[in-house]
Amino acid sequence: MGRKILFITTDQQRFDTLGCNGGIYSRTPVIDSLAAEGIRYERAHPQSVVCMPSRATIITGQHPSTHGVWMNGVPMPIDAPSVVEELSRAGYATSLIGKSHFEPYVDPFNAFPETRMATSGTHSSIDPWYDGTTGPHRGFDYLESATHGPNGPLHYSVWILNNHPEALGMFYPVLDGNLEVNAMGGGDTGVVQVKNNPIDREIYHTDWVADRTIDWLRQRSDDEDWFCWMSFPDPHHPWDPPESELGRVPWRDIDLPEGYIEDATKREAVLASKPRHWSEWYDGSLVSNFEAPLEWVPATLTSDQLREVTAKNAVEIELIDEAIGRVLAMIETSGWGDDVDVVFTTDHGELGGDFGLMFKGPYHVDGLMRLPLIWRPARSAHVEPAVVSRPVGLLDLAPTFSQIAGLAPNEWMEGKPLPVDDKDAQTRGFERVLTEWDSELFGVDVHMRTIYRDGLVCSIYAPGTSHDGSEGELYDLQEDPLQQVNLFDEPGHRVVRDELIDDLRASQPEPKTPRLEVVAPV
Amino acid sequence: MLGAVRYQITLPQSAETVWDHIGDPAEQAKWVPDFAETVVEGTTRTITTVSGLTFNEELLVVDPVLRRIQYRVDLPVLTFHRGTLDVIALDDSSCVAVSATDTDPRIMALVIGAVTFRALVELGRQMEEMN
Numbered sequence: 001m002g003r004k005i006l007f008i009t010t011d012q013q014r015f016d017t018l019g020c021n022g023g024i025y026s027r028t029p030v031i032d033s034l035a036a037e038g039i040r041y042e043r044a045h046p047q048s049v050v051c052m053p054s055r056a057t058i059i060t061g062q063h064p065s066t067h068g069v070w071m072n073g074v075p076m077p078i079d080a081p082s083v084v085e086e087l088s089r090a091g092y093a094t095s096l097i098g099k100s101h102f103e104p105y106v107d108p109f110n111a112f113p114e115t116r117m118a119t120s121g122t123h124s125s126i127d128p129w130y131d132g133t134t135g136p137h138r139g140f141d142y143l144e145s146a147t148h149g150p151n152g153p154l155h156y157s158v159w160i161l162n163n164h165p166e167a168l169g170m171f172y173p174v175l176d177g178n179l180e181v182n183a184m185g186g187g188d189t190g191v192v193q194v195k196n197n198p199i200d201r202e203i204y205h206t207d208w209v210a211d212r213t214i215d216w217l218r219q220r221s222d223d224e225d226w227f228c229w230m231s232f233p234d235p236h237h238p239w240d241p242p243e244s245e246l247g248r249v250p251w252r253d254i255d256l257p258e259g260y261i262e263d264a265t266k267r268e269a270v271l272a273s274k275p276r277h278w279s280e281w282y283d284g285s286l287v288s289n290f291e292a293p294l295e296w297v298p299a300t301l302t303s304d305q306l307r308e309v310t311a312k313n314a315v316e317i318e319l320i321d322e323a324i325g326r327v328l329a330m331i332e333t334s335g336w337g338d339d340v341d342v343v344f345t346t347d348h349g350e351l352g353g354d355f356g357l358m359f360k361g362p363y364h365v366d367g368l369m370r371l372p373l374i375w376r377p378a379r380s381a382h383v384e385p386a387v388v389s390r391p392v393g394l395l396d397l398a399p400t401f402s403q404i405a406g407l408a409p410n411e412w413m414e415g416k417p418l419p420v421d422d423k424d425a426q427t428r429g430f431e432r433v434l435t436e437w438d439s440e441l442f443g444v445d446v447h448m449r450t451i452y453r454d455g456l457v458c459s460i461y462a463p464g465t466s467h468d469g470s471e472g473e474l475y476d477l478q479e480d481p482l483q484q485v486n487l488f489d490e491p492g493h494r495v496v497r498d499e500l501i502d503d504l505r506a507s508q509p510e511p512k513t514p515r516l517e518v519v520a521p522v
Numbered sequence: 523m524l525g526a527v528r529y530q531i532t533l534p535q536s537a538e539t540v541w542d543h544i545g546d547p548a549e550q551a552k553w554v555p556d557f558a559e560t561v562v563e564g565t566t567r568t569i570t571t572v573s574g575l576t577f578n579e580e581l582l583v584v585d586p587v588l589r590r591i592q593y594r595v596d597l598p599v600l601t602f603h604r605g606t607l608d609v610i611a612l613d614d615s616s617c618v619a620v621s622a623t624d625t626d627p628r629i630m631a632l633v634i635g636a637v638t639f640r641a642l643v644e645l646g647r648q649m650e651e652m653n
Contacts, residue, residue, distance in 0.1 A: 073632065106629075109556045109637060110573035177599075178523075178627035290629075294523075442525045442628055517529060519636035521629050 003378045003404050004340045005087075005227045006331070007397075009058075010320055011051065011099055011148075012236035012360065013346035015044075015370040017317050025249060025314035030325040031374065034342055036385065038376030039420055043391045045433040045452055046348045049360050049368040050291055051101050052076070052522070054347040054394060059083060059102070059138065061398030061413030063434065068512035070438045072290065073520040075112060076102040076138075081412045083398035084139030087227045087405055095142035095216050098209040098231030102138060104520030105152050106179065113137055114145060118155040140229075144212050146205045148174055148233045149240070155212075156205050163203075170199045172238035176295075179521065181359075182238075183295035187312070188251070191305035192296045192358075194312060197240040204242050205233050206316070210323035214330050222335065227401065230327065232320050235350070237359065239312035241319060248318055251304075251311035259354030259367060259482050260306055264299075267356050273486045275461060275471040277446060278363065282356060286466065288446050289361045289439045290521045298357050306353040313352070338379040341404050343397065345373040354482070362437045364450040364459045364473070365483045369435055375400070375418055383420050390425035391433040391452050392418055414509065434507055440518070451504040457483070458500035474500070524602065525628020527635035530620040531642040533649045537611035540619060541589045543652075544609070544645065547581055553648055554641040567593065579605075595634060602626040605634065619645060 019028045020035035047057045048064045056069040056076045088094045103112035110116050146156035149171035172195035176182040187194035213230045261267035271279045280286035284297035349368040351357040377383040399409035403417040419425035432453040447462035455478045463469040472488040487493040548562040559570040567579040583592035589609040606622040621638035625631040
């Protein structure tokens, strides 16, 4: 019998939303205790700041350029490598419960296995695997899917439809009638992507994911090895947690986020020091990517609206923490506690009011790039608690899972097993982490590459709609943790900037060819 | 807001051969994987998808000389739609098939265009088999 793995992800969660990372809005005692007992990473970055490319990185251990899912709406190839497939071959029972999103969710023609599964009457793929055999999908032999409400033909949606049809209209409609990300205002302040949701907590998707996870775990025998990916759709927008829970974090009583610059003149000056697409989005003249509401202008965001979003986000995180606590309690009760590795992270961050912006896009700053990552190794492995300050990436998860299972990481993985402390990180060369962005949609394109190294973040842009290829960003996180001073064109930083750019260019993976096509908005 | 997407595939057959394979609007189900059935009456094409949807299209252009089919999907969600399929000769033994989808609202261009993309992929597979 080997070590079992509980892999927990959230969607679009900032580093600073956990108590163990200095968060002030949510109480997260369960996750904090995992951090205290395990390894807490202070500089974990995604390789893309949107869902589909980032989730493809998690399962392949590859950069987006390599796996080819270069933006949302690009389906992950059915024959892409998968660490979960390796675990399955090694005898692990494997499951994914919650948000998968390896394939597009806007799929009215049911073209993709993930969106067909819920209506097929089976929890596994009904389609032949890419090599003609039948069996698990991407290595998962059990998959129940959910997203941000009862949207699309996913398992949670079907469950709500069949069991609680009265709840269908309670959620915020993520997309509007034109299938754009909805700009409708709601809640107490009329803020975008917020709704006071009268749904019972017990049937909200956070508790549903935990319930379904517990149900799957109950079917495991004591001597069975398993890998369970419990994937919460929250705290991704819309921010519509159960109304009964809003009293946990009264929005009127909270301080504004540190990264929000209240003075509009100062805020706009900071934005103007960054490449042009920052200000263009802020003032509503250019929405470069589908993930931001087309009809929402960030400059209209008020302080109270941001307070309400921040509070509702915090409520969603508290519900996740409690749901994780229920699953961990079940694991302890089952007597497996000493043999289960628990890994907690998210796919990317959230701007959360930084610079007056929300949601996500081609903006490689800490709000989107600095992620919560905690690894509580199985107690039977006797790994000492630690805090790792050196950079790691989500591409290091796949080789970590292989290592936990006693498998050698595959040659197609570009990451390395996560370090257990800073000394280990130094010895094994954790020096830099890369993040990339490419988007091309309806005549607007943005292309950027970013490196984090030695406490510095440097981004460069290729020519696109708003850029001529000479633009860039450079931030010294020690001196400027909120990334409000762009040093890219400062003469005193030119040498270090050029070194970082050389490193960034030399570290780029070979792009997959031919390039995969975008076939959906998301 | 209008949006446009375009997909294309280069095929190792003459434009005539490819047009003979795909130029009949009533026979599209044999190379469009999302379609279960297509029935043409006059200039109206009724499509039943594999997922169970049924909708009508108006055939605007079927031009075997230009090797072009243009059509308009009739759905309430669409303020505007124009689909175009072209087969363009590169030389005597190869051609490129191009599908273009223009819609209002713009996101529907991706949703409908994805059907044409999957069709081009399947067309490529079928042409490969014919070779």
